[in-house]
Amino acid sequence: MKNVLYVFLAMLALTSCKKNDFVNFSGKITNQNSDSIVIANRQTGYNKVIKLDENGTFKDTLKVNDGYFAIFDGKQYASAYLRNGDEIVMDADGKDFINTIIFSGKGAAESNFMVKTAINQLEFNKGLIAMIELPQSEFDTKLTTYVTDFKSRLTNKVLDTAFTSAQTKNIEALEKQVKSMHEEKRYLKNELGQGKVAPKFVDYEKPDRETVSLDDLKGKYVYIDVWATWCNPCLAEIPSLQKLEKDYHDKNIQFVSISIDKRDDYFTWTDMVEEKNLGGIQLYANEDKEFPKAYRISSIPRFILIDPDGNIVNADAPRPSDPKLVELFNSLNI
Known part of the structure; x- marks a missing residue:
């Protein structure tokens, strides 16, 4: 009889220790923005709608x-880390979702960490442009402080080890990216600053197969658009660029668009030039690596302004849609 009892108790213990294969998820949202919340993971396609009561x-x-x-309340959202077996309670105010959301219960530590990180990241991003303009020592101090604070919060023993490992990789990737941005900005300022001789392109091809070099364009300002047919942000700038070309058609400036499309997309480029009636001087880089490399072009669109003598005015000029570009033109009496 005792043996039977021991077996029963052992089975009961095993059952009670067994991890649920689901998350118990509950909570309350005051001033909600919707009649439901949505839990989604874009990578896996997971999408769960949970109705809110009155x-x-x-x-x-x-x-x-x-x-x-991602947990959505209407257009408001916050990030969470969920594991089967968790029992999480979420409370938030829909008027200020990201700043009021709090998780409690089993498995809540990771989600609270992510909320805090998101808030800190928003503040960090607001100051990022100013930060990458700082001298090296000040930049290093600010970045080190941010990374050190992030990693110190990861020492919480409650956090899941897999989560901690992933977050460590994330912050190290961010640190590397921001350092690269600062280095690029420093290079642009020191090597491609105003008055420096502009790196040249040579014999780039027009749709009619004629060739043009940067030296051919001396005597006028040159506004260069580096783009590609597959680049949606590039395409979004076309209407603004076309308006500029129209407004400045009789001014002391030439507009040059340089496609960096692959050779396989050559005819896609020529077709788009014709279909969209693209103006200015349309050129094809033919996979030349030297010109983009000289300007440290790591993303497109990229805009460059060169003066009539072939010197740099701005190696990272404002976009056509940015009112600051016209202000720049006006300051140069273009």
């Missing part, structure tokens, strides 16, 4: 693959 409370179970999720 008081904004909810309760449901989620069967997930452990990982990162």
